[in-house]
Amino acid sequence: xxxxxxxxxxxxxxxxxxSWRWVSRHTDVLRQAAVEHITLTAASVALAxxxxxxxxxxxxRVRRLEGPILAVAATVYTIPxxxxxxxxxxxxxxxxxxxxxxxxLYALLVIIRNLLVGLDGVPPDVVDAAKGMGFSRRRLLWRxxxxxxxxxxxxxxxxxxxxTIGLLTIGGFVGMGGFGTLINEGFQAAVGRAEVVTxxxxxxxxxxxxxxxxxxxQRFLTPWARSRTASS
Amino acid sequence: MGAVQDGVVVTGVVQWLTDPSHWSxxxxxxxxxVEHLVISGWAVLIAMVLxxxxxxxxxxxxxxxxxxxAIGSVGRAIPTYAVIVTLALTDxxxxxxxxxxxxxxLFALPPILVNTYVAxxxxxxxxxxxxxxxxxxxxxxxxxxxxxLAFPLMFAGITTATVQVVxxxxxxxxxxxxxxxxxxxxGYNNQDYDQLYAGVVLVALLCIxxxxxxxxxxxxVTRRMGAVAGRGSDDRPALPAEPLPVxxx
Numbered sequence: 001x002x003x004x005x006x007x008x009x010x011x012x013x014x015x016x017x018x019s020w021r022w023v024s025r026h027t028d029v030l031r032q033a034a035v036e037h038i039t040l041t042a043a044s045v046a047l048a049x050x051x052x053x054x055x056x057x058x059x060x061r062v063r064r065l066e067g068p069i070l071a072v073a074a075t076v077y078t079i080p081x082x083x084x085x086x087x088x089x090x091x092x093x094x095x096x097x098x099x100x101x102x103x104x105l106y107a108l109l110v111i112i113r114n115l116l117v118g119l120d121g122v123p124p125d126v127v128d129a130a131k132g133m134g135f136s137r138r139r140l141l142w143r144x145x146x147x148x149x150x151x152x153x154x155x156x157x158x159x160x161x162x163x164t165i166g167l168l169t170i171g172g173f174v175g176m177g178g179f180g181t182l183i184n185e186g187f188q189a190a191v192g193r194a195e196v197v198t199x200x201x202x203x204x205x206x207x208x209x210x211x212x213x214x215x216x217x218q219r220f221l222t223p224w225a226r227s228r229t230a231s232s
Numbered sequence: 233m234g235a236v237q238d239g240v241v242v243t244g245v246v247q248w249l250t251d252p253s254h255w256s257x258x259x260x261x262x263x264x265x266v267e268h269l270v271i272s273g274w275a276v277l278i279a280m281v282l283x284x285x286x287x288x289x290x291x292x293x294x295x296x297x298x299x300x301x302a303i304g305s306v307g308r309a310i311p312t313y314a315v316i317v318t319l320a321l322t323d324x325x326x327x328x329x330x331x332x333x334x335x336x337x338l339f340a341l342p343p344i345l346v347n348t349y350v351a352x353x354x355x356x357x358x359x360x361x362x363x364x365x366x367x368x369x370x371x372x373x374x375x376x377x378x379x380x381l382a383f384p385l386m387f388a389g390i391t392t393a394t395v396q397v398v399x400x401x402x403x404x405x406x407x408x409x410x411x412x413x414x415x416x417x418x419g420y421n422n423q424d425y426d427q428l429y430a431g432v433v434l435v436a437l438l439c440i441x442x443x444x445x446x447x448x449x450x451x452x453v454t455r456r457m458g459a460v461a462g463r464g465s466d467d468r469p470a471l472p473a474e475p476l477p478v479x480x481x
Contacts, residue, residue, distance in 0.1 A: 078439040080399040083432040086416045090425050159308070166311040173406070173420070180313065187317045187406075196321060200314035207309035 015191045022194040029182070030202060037178025037206060040171070041164050044100045048107035048160060055108075056115035057141075066116070073109040081106065081170045089174045099171040106167060107160035114156025118149030151222050158214040165207040179203040244426035245433060254430075259414070261434065267410040268438065271329055272398045275336035279393060282337070283344040284386075291352020291382070292374050300349050307342035312400055315339070320407040329409040336400055340393035347389020351382035384454045391446040399439050412438060 016022075023030070059066040084102035092098040122145045130144045146153075172180025179199040186195030248254060255261050290296040312335055319331040355378045363377045405413030412435045419428025 075440060075443075078395060078399060078443045079436045080402040080413075080439065082402045082413060083416060083435045086420050086428055087432045089420065090428070162305070162309050166309060169311040169313045170403075172313070180311070183311075183314055183317055187321065193321050196314070196317055200311065200318060203311050203314060204309055207311075208306075211305065211309065 015193050017193050017197050019194045023198055026195075026198075030198070033179050033182055033199065034202065034206070036176075036181075037165065037168060037203070040096060040099055040103070040168055040176070040178060041161065041210075043096065044103035044164050044168075045107050045157065045161050047100060047104040048111050049157065051104070052108055052111040052115060056112050056119070059112070059116060060119060070109075070113065070116075073105075073112055076105050077109045081167050082173060085170060085174060094175060096176065098174060099168065099176050103164050103167055107164055110160045110163070111153075111156045114152050114159075115149070118152030118156075119145055121152060122148045147222075151218065154214065154218040154221065158211060158218070161214060162207050162211050165203065165210060169203055179206075241425065241429055245429045248426040248430040249433070261412075264410055264412050264414055265434075265438065267329075267404070268398070268401050268412045271332050271404055271409060271411060272336065272394070272401045274333045275397050275401070276340055276390070276394050278333070278337035279340035279344055279397075280390065283341050284348060287345045287348035288352055288374065288379070291349045292370070292378060294353045297349060297353065300345050304342045304346045307339070310339075312336070312339045313403060313406075316403050316407055327408040329404065331407050332401060332404045332409045332411075336397045339400065340397050343389050343393040343396070347392070348382070348386045351385035351389070352378055354385070355381045384450070387450060387453060391450055395439065395443045395446065398442055399435075402435055 055069055059069045081102055084105070085099055088098045088101060092101075126144060126148065127140065130140050135144065168177050169180030169183055171177025172182070172184035175181055175184075177184070179202050182199035183196050183203075186192030186199065189195065257263065287300070290300065315335040315338060316331055319325045319335055320327045325331045325334065359377060359381065360373060363373050368376065401411050402413035402416065404411035405415075405417035412431060415427050415431025415434065417431075419425060419431055
């Protein structure tokens with residue numbers, strides 16, 4: 001990204017923590033960073049969901065695999081993001097995959113775990129009733145189990161999304177981290193406090209907005225769970 | 233890009249790791265491991281000192297749960313990297329280990345707060361009534377009944393926090409605090425991929441070994457306390473209503 005570094009915005013030593021002038025002169029940069037941040041987060045979480053579904057269904061079908069799948073996902077989770085991103089950089093270079101792949105791996109664990117928790121939480125009576133009504137396995141899954149597991153699944157997606165937004169800042173290390181790239185630049189610039197603080201606040205704001213949107217979506221999609229959610 | 237071939241990387245990393253010069257001195261692996269663990273240890277210690285008393289007290293009262301949940305979710309949204317960099321830019325803290333310790337302590341607070349609170353507030357009310365009936369005062373109730381019963385879950389929270397902190401301490405390299413991240417940082421900047429991958433292997437190993445050690449220790453502790461607590465046969469850390477994030481590594 002051809003980002004303008006610190007420029008005539010700052011003359012002389014003062015290095016303010018926040019400056020509306022900096023913000024107003026860098027709206028393009030901020031917008032570009034926001035677009036990158038949102039796109040990379042959405043791609044990572046989407047990839048995690050796409051991979052998590054078959055894995056969770058497999059773990060449920062073949063119970064012996066549940067332990068190993070969760071164990072592998074948890075092990076990957078303990079590896080620092082900086083290590084994963086840095087190790088993919090020599091392979092993929094400055095391409096989105098360098099950050100999307102590690103972030104999707106982190107989101108994977110949360111989503112798989114919540115999928116399993118949600119599906120295991122479906123009352124056996126309901127499953128029995130559906131079976132008694134002659135539901136096929138597929139219809140049982142999509143019509144009965146998935147809707148009932150939805151609150152837990154969405155809670156997982158929510159946690160994964162918020163964490164991914166924060167983690168993406170680490171992508172700034174390889175110059176692909178949305179607001180993280182600005183944080184990195186500001187840190188290296190001689191006069192960069194305003195850039196660091198503005199980018200950090202934008203990132204926090206984005207995470208909170210995403211959280212709020214997903215809570216709203218959750219309420220909207222699962223109106224029957226509202227009373228339960230409110231009490232928990 | 234594309235400069236990496238599996239075979240070459242593996243031999244290069246093995247050579248780097250077995251080079252005796254990388255095992256001594258201030259830039260040696262033992263020194264970096266110590267730096268990494270000292271920073272992590274201080275961070276967890278500070279977080280425990282700050283988080284345990286209020287969480288134990290609120291859990292004992294059974295009040296403030298939604299406040300702690302809110303702290304938990306805002307804590308999850310704060311990017312640790314941003315906090316480290318911001319602290320490093322202040323005149324008071326500056327670059328170095330202090331910035332990392334403070335940021336990581338902040339970051340370790342939510343899991344310790346939330347798990348301790350849940351652990352304390354979930355102690356069986358009948359047991360508490362019985363203890364009160366035996367004439368225990370609040371302090372005795374907390375010390376002799378609630379804390380022992382809450383211990384396995386509290387410990388799970390501290391474990392989660394520690395593992396996260398050790399993983400995140402890798403950022404120390406970016407603000408001049410050394411740690412094992414230093415090899416990743418230098419390897420990346422100098423395009424010395426042997427060093428970079430050696431650093432990745434070392435950091436990943438340290439994190440995985442620590443996680444395993446804690447899991448082992450937790451199992452031992454839970455087995456001993458489990459008989460008393462009447463739960464904790466489950467190996468996983470117990471989760472509050474909404475699964476607790478093992479937030480940003």
